[in-house]
């Protein structure tokens with residue numbers, strides 16, 4: 231069952247269960263109370279602000295019952311609140327070691343061309359019909375940053391059916407959706423028959439779109455296979471090869487710009503490898519077409535920054551990193567645009583290739599996934 235001990239004049243408690251001791255601060259516990267006066271019982275939102283909790287809050291009494299219920303009395307409020315020891319264990323912060331910059335959560339699985347044989351794939355009608363199929367596929371998209379769909383309708387706007395599975399379209403100056411096919415007067419290189427280097431889309435936006443959907447409506451031209459690369463894996467490879475290269479791309483901002491149409495001048499300033507303040511790898515931006523002049527790299531580091539940029543590109547171009555697949559009409563793929571780079575191989579001018587693309591956001595995708603995974607409330 232365990233024990234609870236009051237430490238540091240009640241500023242801290244130590245909870246021992248199954249031989250493991252976890253410390254919690256009285257302030258943290260009081261702020262995370264789930265009683266009806268602290269949290270709304272209907273929507274879970276906190277009803278008080280930190281200013282409503284006395285700064286000298288401490289635990290004056292503590293009792294752990296055999297069923298895992300912890301009763302804590304907080305002074306000077308003289309308020310007794312029940313906590314579930316299991317919830318506390320699941321939300322413990324004691325003993326967490328800082329990981330090396332570039333770390334990723336356990337829920338993220340990095341990949342290379344070896345993923346070719348187990349690309350996350352599902353049929354659109356099954357995803358629309360079966361919540362467990364949707365949960366499984368969204369879970370894989372969240373884990374790998376990429377997934378494929380088959381069996382969709384071959385009709386204009388069908389890509390919105392994909393977004394409807396988890397969220398909402400993010401409209402931009404390219405419209406609610408954009409066409410990807412050969413055009414005589416391209417305003418953007420994506421609309422020509424050239425092969426493209428693997429890239430993330432729209433790094434010149436702030437924030438950049440976090441999800442992209444590309445949906446195939448026609449595909450009779452030879453070539454034009456789609457290809458994806460795990461940018462997080464590429465960043466890890468760069469770090470393993472040359473820590474300084476990794477640090478340079480994570481430290482200094484690049485500049486990105488798109489001004490390819492009248493009235494538009496999109497600009498951003500972000501690093502190619504983005505880390506959270508605690509070092510978590512949270513984003514990759516890589517797009518040779520929209521790189522603007524880098525002006526945020528100190529003169530003495532510019533030569534090495536360019537060497538790092540070059541090497542990062544070489545890693546991204548390495549065929550050992552890529553997963554390729556062909557999209558047939560009614561098929562689509564989805565990428566986490568903050569992580570996975572995509573590209574198209576060159577295709578011939580005969581025949582047609584018509585894809586429609588749109589953007590969406592991964593907070594919606596993660597929300598849908600988490601809601602599907604959530605355990606039903608106990609009925610007792």
Ligand code: FE2
Pocket residue numbers: 420429430431572
């Ligand atoms: Fe693209």
